Amino acid sequence: MGEDGRLRRAERPQHSGGTGAAASAYATAPTPRRFFPGIEGLRGIAALLILFYHVGVYSGEVASSLWHQSGNPVGAAVLANAEVGLPVFFLLSGMLLYRPFVMATLTDTPPPATRPYLWRRALRIMPAFWVLAIFSLVLLARDSLHSPWDVVRPLLLLHIYQQDVLPPGMGQTWSLAVEVSFYLLLPLFAALCASWARRAVDTAARTRRALWILAAAAVLSVGWTVVSHLPRMGAYPFIYLWLPEYLVYFAAGMALATFSVCLQLRIRVWEPYRWLVAHPGASWLLAAAVFACACTPLGGPHTIDYPSVPQALLTKMWYLLISVLLVTPFTATTAEPRSRVHMVLASRPVQFCGRVSFGVFLWHLFVLDAYYAWGDTPQGTADFAPLLALVLLTSLAAATVSFYVVERPAMRLRPQLGRAPEARSTPVAAGTPTASPPKLS
Numbered sequence: 001m002g003e004d005g006r007l008r009r010a011e012r013p014q015h016s017g018g019t020g021a022a023a024s025a026y027a028t029a030p031t032p033r034r035f036f037p038g039i040e041g042l043r044g045i046a047a048l049l050i051l052f053y054h055v056g057v058y059s060g061e062v063a064s065s066l067w068h069q070s071g072n073p074v075g076a077a078v079l080a081n082a083e084v085g086l087p088v089f090f091l092l093s094g095m096l097l098y099r100p101f102v103m104a105t106l107t108d109t110p111p112p113a114t115r116p117y118l119w120r121r122a123l124r125i126m127p128a129f130w131v132l133a134i135f136s137l138v139l140l141a142r143d144s145l146h147s148p149w150d151v152v153r154p155l156l157l158l159h160i161y162q163q164d165v166l167p168p169g170m171g172q173t174w175s176l177a178v179e180v181s182f183y184l185l186l187p188l189f190a191a192l193c194a195s196w197a198r199r200a201v202d203t204a205a206r207t208r209r210a211l212w213i214l215a216a217a218a219v220l221s222v223g224w225t226v227v228s229h230l231p232r233m234g235a236y237p238f239i240y241l242w243l244p245e246y247l248v249y250f251a252a253g254m255a256l257a258t259f260s261v262c263l264q265l266r267i268r269v270w271e272p273y274r275w276l277v278a279h280p281g282a283s284w285l286l287a288a289a290v291f292a293c294a295c296t297p298l299g300g301p302h303t304i305d306y307p308s309v310p311q312a313l314l315t316k317m318w319y320l321l322i323s324v325l326l327v328t329p330f331t332a333t334t335a336e337p338r339s340r341v342h343m344v345l346a347s348r349p350v351q352f353c354g355r356v357s358f359g360v361f362l363w364h365l366f367v368l369d370a371y372y373a374w375g376d377t378p379q380g381t382a383d384f385a386p387l388l389a390l391v392l393l394t395s396l397a398a399a400t401v402s403f404y405v406v407e408r409p410a411m412r413l414r415p416q417l418g419r420a421p422e423a424r425s426t427p428v429a430a431g432t433p434t435a436s437p438p439k440l441s
Contacts, residue, residue: 038329038330038341038342038345038346039092039096039327039330039354040345040351040354040355041344041345041346041347041350041351041353041354042088042092042326042327042330042345042354043089043092043353043354043357044350044351044352044353044354044355044356044357044360045085045088045345045350045353045354046085046086046088046089046092046357047085047353047354047357047358047360047361048085048353048360048392049082049083049084049085049088050082050083050085050086050172050361050364051360051361051364051391051392051395052079052082052388053079053080053082053083053085054172054364054365054368054391055079055364055368055384055387055388055391056075056076056079056080056082056384057079057304057380058368058371058372058379058380058382058387059380059381059382059383059384059387059388060072060380060381060382061075061076061079061384062076062079062080062302062303062304063076063301063302063303063304063305064303064304064305064380065303065305066304066305067379067380068380069380071302071303072384075384076302076303077294077295077296077299077302078295080302080303080304081291081294081295081299081302081318083319084291084294084318084319084322084323086175087246087249087319087320087322087323088322088323088326088327089175089179089361090175090178090179090182090246090249090250090253090323091249091250091252091253091256091323091324091327092253092327093179093182093250093253094182094249094250094251094252094253094254094256094257095253095254095256095257095260095327095331096253096257097182097183097186098186098190098253098254098257098258099257099260099261100112101186101187101190101193101194102190102193102210102254102257102258102261103261104194105190105193105194105197105198105206105210106197106203106206106207106210106261106262106265106267107265108198111187111190111191111194112187114187116414117187118183118184118187119414119416120414121180121183123410123411123413123414124358124407124410124411125176125179125180125358127406127407127410128358128359128362128402128406128407128410129157129173129176129362130155131402131406132169132170132173132362132363132366133154133155133167133170133173135169135366136167136168136169136170136366136369137151137154137167139169139370140167140168140169140366140369140370140373141167141168141169144167144168150165153165154166154167154170154173157173157176157177157180158177159173159174159177160174160177160178160238160241160242161238161242162238163237163238164238168369168373169365169366169369169370170362170365170366171365171369172361172364172365173362174241175246177241178241178242178243178245178246181242181243182243182250185243193210193213196209196213197209197210197213203265203267204267204268207258207262207267210258211255211258214251214254214255214258215251217247217248217250217251218247218248218251218252220244220247221244221245221246221247221248221251222248222313222316224239224242224244224245224247225245225309225312225313225316226309226313227239228240228245228312229306229307229308229309229311229312230309231308235305235306236306248316248320249319249320249323252320252323252324253327256273256324256327256328256331257331259273259331260331260332263277263332273328276325276328276329277328277329277331277332279329280329280330280339280341280342281339281340281341283325283326283328283329283341284325284326284329284341286325287321287322287325287326290318290321290322290325291318291322293318294315294318294319294322299314299315299318300314300315329341329342330342330345353396355403356396356399356400356402356403357399358399358402358403358407359395359398359399359400359401359402359403359407360395360396360399362399362402363394363395363398363399363402364391364392364395366398367390367391367394367395367398368387368391371387371390371391
């Protein structure tokens with residue numbers, strides 16, 4: 001039967017109701033922790049997709065009426081849909097951060113403490129972000145700084161709550177502000193979700209209640225997208241950059257976290273999810289097929305112009321499907337099957353890209369804006385290949401420095417406020433084989 005068969009046997013559900021023996025054992029047993037190298041590699045791929053998307057936009061390969069770009073009729077569709085890397089990041093955040101909370105809900109154990117959780121989140125993103133922000137504000141946005149608020153606003157990631165104030169060199173950090181909104185609201189949301197779910201006696205009923213809440217959050221997000229894309233709202237209203245617009249991706253990740261916990265606790269789980277976990281190669285082939293469909297006329301116009309309501313909903317559907325299919329195989333808590341997908345994502349080059357992915361995300365747009373601000377090339381007219389090489393190499397270099405000089409030293413401060421794991425990880429059941437985490441020092 002091979003490794004897929006062994007995975008299916010190892011994760012065959014044994015409990016569909018009651019608190020479950022596995023859940024009871026989890027509540028009393030020590031909780032080992034495990035690092036998922038596949039997810040780390042997936043972060044690297046997502047960061048590179050975002051980089052490709054922005055290089056396509058800044059080189060004129062992707063059409064734009066704002067910059068009077070006609071676009072490349074062949075490559076525009078692929079580059080425009082590379083924006084799916086951002087929903088992948090959102091979905092991963094929802095899955096990884098919500099998982100300990102839903103585990104606590106289903107096993108009657110305490111949830112993660114809020115203060116250490118927020119401390120770790122702040123250390124992970126704010127120091128590296130502040131370095132980028134200072135460089136951008138001083139070197140690229142100096143002419144637009146007219147008051148202290150123009151400096152404080154982006155430093156506090158409040159620049160998505162006012163129209164047209166994204167500073168040059170850090171325009172992509174609107175998504176970081178969305179992430180921070182999710183970080184801040186997650187403990188409260190998880191507590192409310194747990195309070196309602198725990199009114200059910202058996203674990204399966206609790207799971208259904210939790211999933212219904214996530215479904216409601218997804219519906220809210222779709223409704224917000226409809227409102228933000230109405231013609232009367234104009235192009236790119238600032239509410240388009242708020243958390244509700246992208247909540248559907250976080251909710252999908254949180255649903256995957258719920259399925260993952262059920263699989264770990266041997267509670268009956270949605271069969272398509274189990275199948276995708278057991279067949280990672282097929283899941284990725286399906287993701288590639290959906291991506292190919294999104295690149296056809298079925299995906300709508302492949303431009304950066306502000307979409308209509310139907311176009312926005314269609315794009316959200318494509319991105320949601322692609323993201324779920326890419327991430328699902330890496331949510332299992334048993335030893336990762338040695339499929340080709342896992343082997344590629346666990347390879348050293350891809351792991352390195354994942355390790356420095358946050359820096360790549362932060363610095364690539366600074367390089368692009370600096371290229372046009374300090375050079376003689378008109379906006380949107382650079383050749384794609386040379387610009388890609390410049391941005392990729394420069395961003396990787398800056399990201400490497402950021403990781404070793406800023407991010408990793410900052411992460412060593414995690415134990416200063418409550419106990420924190422020594423390496424990036426997520427809980428697994430006692431006795432589960434684990435992969436060795438990378439050293440942070």
